[in-house]
Amino acid sequence: MCIRLAARAVIVENGRLLLVNAYPGAQSDLWCCPGGGVAHHTSLRETLVREVHEETGLTVEVGAPCLVNEFHDPGGDFHQVEVFFRCAITGGALDDAWRDPENIVTRRRFVTREGMQHLRVKPDSLPRAAFGEAAVYDPLEPIVR
Numbered sequence: 001m002c003i004r005l006a007a008r009a010v011i012v013e014n015g016r017l018l019l020v021n022a023y024p025g026a027q028s029d030l031w032c033c034p035g036g037g038v039a040h041h042t043s044l045r046e047t048l049v050r051e052v053h054e055e056t057g058l059t060v061e062v063g064a065p066c067l068v069n070e071f072h073d074p075g076g077d078f079h080q081v082e083v084f085f086r087c088a089i090t091g092g093a094l095d096d097a098w099r100d101p102e103n104i105v106t107r108r109r110f111v112t113r114e115g116m117q118h119l120r121v122k123p124d125s126l127p128r129a130a131f132g133e134a135a136v137y138d139p140l141e142p143i144v145r
Contacts, residue, residue, distance in 0.1 A: 004080040007048040008035030009087040010066055010130050011058075016110035017130045018094075019121065020055055023106065028145060030120045033084060034105070044083055052087065055105040057098040059091035067129035069138040071122070078143060084129060120144075 010033055011018040019031040036051040038044060045062045052060045067084035094108055111119065113131045121127070125138040 004078070005038045005044075006036055006080055006082040007038060007044040007051065008033040008082050008084045009048055009052045009060055009062075010084050010126075011052075011060065011087050011089060012130055013089065013110065016112050017116070017126075018056070018108065018110050019116075019119070020105045021107040022055070022104050030122060030144065031111075032122055033126065034108070035082070035084075044085070048085060048087070053092075054102065055100050056108050057092045057095055058089050060087040061090050062087050065135060067123070067125060067136045067138065069123040069125065070140045071143050072140060073143045082123075084126075 009018070018034065020034045021028070021031055023030065034052045034055040035048055036055075038047045048062050049060060052058055063086040065083055066086050067082075069082045069084065070080070071082075072079040094110075098108075100106075113127050116127050122144060123138050123141060125136045129136040
């Protein structure tokens with residue numbers, strides 16, 4: 001079993017966090033931060049800049065890490081470690097007409113911390129990491145679909 005490494009962007013503007021629904025055809029109501037898997041010989045920073053642009057049309061500057069999250073499939077062989085970085089938008093704007101070239105991200109939106117309470121969001125520690133000051137480590141939670 002190989003552990004998959006991913007990078008995710010924590011983009012907070014005007015007290016709202018950018019979330020994406022990363023399921024083709026909006027098959028799930030689960031929301032997360034934009035980002036994705038790291039390819040061999042690609043840095044976390046390079047991965048994050050590319051993935052955020054693909055999923056949202058935005059250009060970002062990558063800042064400091066703020067969350068490390070692990071999740072796995074207890075009944076299978078999937079295990080992913082995600083490193084979340086604080087990011088700032090340097091170009092672009094959200095546009096409903098934007099299409100993810102992989103057709104995975106179907107929706108994107110900014111949400112307040114209070115608004116997150118009405119959504120299914122992963123990881124569980126995301127609100128604390130996004131709106132808090134300290135870095136967070138969230139160990140091994142089961143995968144959800």
